[in-house]
Amino acid sequence: MHSAVRGDQPAAPGPGALETLLDRVSRGDQQAFETVYSAVAGPVLGLVRRLLRDPAQSEEVAQEVLIEVWRCAARFDPDRGSAMAWIMTMAHRRAVDRVRSAQASSDREQRAAAQDHTPAFDEVSEQVERRLEREQVRRCLDSLTELQRESVMLAYYRGCTYQETADLLGTALGTIKTRLRDGLIRLRDCLAVTS
Amino acid sequence: MTRADVHTFTGVYALHALSDREAEEFERHKAACACCTQEVRELQETTARLALATSETPSAEFRTRVMAALPQIRQLAPLVPEGRRFFGLRPLRWRLLQRRMPQLVVAVCLVIALVTGGFAIDEQRQEQRQRHATEQAQAEAAALNALLAAPDATFRSTAVQGGGSGTVVNSQALQRTAFVYQGLTELSADKVYELWYSRGGQYVPAGLLPVGAVDGTTVLTGTPRGAAGVGLTVEPAGGSARPTTTPVVLVGLPTT
Numbered sequence: 001m002h003s004a005v006r007g008d009q010p011a012a013p014g015p016g017a018l019e020t021l022l023d024r025v026s027r028g029d030q031q032a033f034e035t036v037y038s039a040v041a042g043p044v045l046g047l048v049r050r051l052l053r054d055p056a057q058s059e060e061v062a063q064e065v066l067i068e069v070w071r072c073a074a075r076f077d078p079d080r081g082s083a084m085a086w087i088m089t090m091a092h093r094r095a096v097d098r099v100r101s102a103q104a105s106s107d108r109e110q111r112a113a114a115q116d117h118t119p120a121f122d123e124v125s126e127q128v129e130r131r132l133e134r135e136q137v138r139r140c141l142d143s144l145t146e147l148q149r150e151s152v153m154l155a156y157y158r159g160c161t162y163q164e165t166a167d168l169l170g171t172a173l174g175t176i177k178t179r180l181r182d183g184l185i186r187l188r189d190c191l192a193v194t195s
Numbered sequence: 196m197t198r199a200d201v202h203t204f205t206g207v208y209a210l211h212a213l214s215d216r217e218a219e220e221f222e223r224h225k226a227a228c229a230c231c232t233q234e235v236r237e238l239q240e241t242t243a244r245l246a247l248a249t250s251e252t253p254s255a256e257f258r259t260r261v262m263a264a265l266p267q268i269r270q271l272a273p274l275v276p277e278g279r280r281f282f283g284l285r286p287l288r289w290r291l292l293q294r295r296m297p298q299l300v301v302a303v304c305l306v307i308a309l310v311t312g313g314f315a316i317d318e319q320r321q322e323q324r325q326r327h328a329t330e331q332a333q334a335e336a337a338a339l340n341a342l343l344a345a346p347d348a349t350f351r352s353t354a355v356q357g358g359g360s361g362t363v364v365n366s367q368a369l370q371r372t373a374f375v376y377q378g379l380t381e382l383s384a385d386k387v388y389e390l391w392y393s394r395g396g397q398y399v400p401a402g403l404l405p406v407g408a409v410d411g412t413t414v415l416t417g418t419p420r421g422a423a424g425v426g427l428t429v430e431p432a433g434g435s436a437r438p439t440t441t442p443v444v445l446v447g448l449p450t451t
Contacts, residue, residue, distance in 0.1 A: 041257075089243070177204065181206025
């Protein structure tokens with residue numbers, strides 16, 4: 001348990017294992033936490049980095065998320081979803097909050113610079129596509145309509161609000177809202193997600 | 196966020212793509228909406244898969260920093276279940292329902308999903324008609340939501356003769372009854388399942404199941420006032436004024 005997780009192969013404990021481990025973590029079991037760390041640190045860091053880009057800031061936020069898992073393990077409720085979803089939702093939330101607060105301050109200070117800081121959509125899309133490590137996710141993303149895929153990518157991997165997504169794609173707000181939902185539902189079915 | 200479209204905010208909510216104010220508004224709705232809770236949960240499981248696809252290898256130093264921080268962190272105690280702190284009956288009942296009868300929740304949510312799902316197929320041309328159908332389905336779903344969350348709601352499950360199972364959900368307070376069914380035997384095109392209230396020894400028609408439906412939820416027409424039970428029979432297409440066959444379901448209603 002002392003080796004870093006390989007990026008392309010996160011350690012995958014069996015079904016329910018992560019949930020059991022979190023229960024032990026909630027009672028201060030550091031060894032259990034090390035196993036949880038092995039399973040989730042790679043995707044937590046990867047996701048945060050995808051959203052924030054800056055390596056130092058990403059490590060800082062990823063560290064906060066992992067410590068949050070340790071701190072709040074007792075609040076995890078298996079009736080409300082899997083441990084992996086709980087942790088990744090937390091990681092996404094934190095990274096998105098950071099993206100938005102950074103945007104807000106740079107908007108105030110320097111609108112032009114903020115514009116610069118935000119990569120053009122095509123570039124992001126290409127990077128995201130190139131860096132997707134899991135074939136299944138790629139395949140399922142490919143099965144979406146173009147608008148569904150673009151909006152899911154912007155919202156999830158770049159932390160855009162649906163208002164921003166609608167602006168970037170030049171599409172009506174209501175349409176983006178339904179496309180995001182339709183896209184996720186299609187992904188859910190394609191990935192055979194159960195809950 | 197209007198009443199009719201609030202259900203469709205599950206996606207943007209799961210993606211954290213709402214403003215804080217909108218997210219709070221949706222959370223208030225979600226607390227009393229089992230369908231939304233279920234869908235958000237599924238969509239969050241889905242986005243977790245998108246996260247897994249981004250995995251990177253953290254450095255050894257990163258790991259050391261995380262582990263070194265733990266001893267200084269005070270861990271939270273488990274939350275006291277909400278029901279013991281509040282009289283938030285509706286949300287609590289929803290949660291209990293979801294735990295006890297996940298298939299029931301799924302069945303109810305199908306009512307929304309079937310129609311709003313169809314919304315995407317040809318939005319431009321059929322927008323008007325679809326919106327009407329969506330609103331209708333959502334109104335029906337809202338009625339079911341209210342029924343399932345009613346403090347006096349009772350649930351009577353039974354096997355259906357000939358195949359499948361059903362649950363009669365009834366609220367005397369709301370004067371409403373619904374039939375939730377799963378795995379019914381498919382009928383030939385000239386037959387239909389018909390629901391009945393049994394009142395004073397007579398069967399009173401209470402609506403037809405949608406033609407061809409084998410899983411779903413149907414709210415009975417009329418009220419359960421004075422009814423001793425609910426029945427289901429197989430009738431000729433279009434339904435009958437009196438049952439022409441022996442009921443495949445007969446469930447008693449609580450008398451009050």
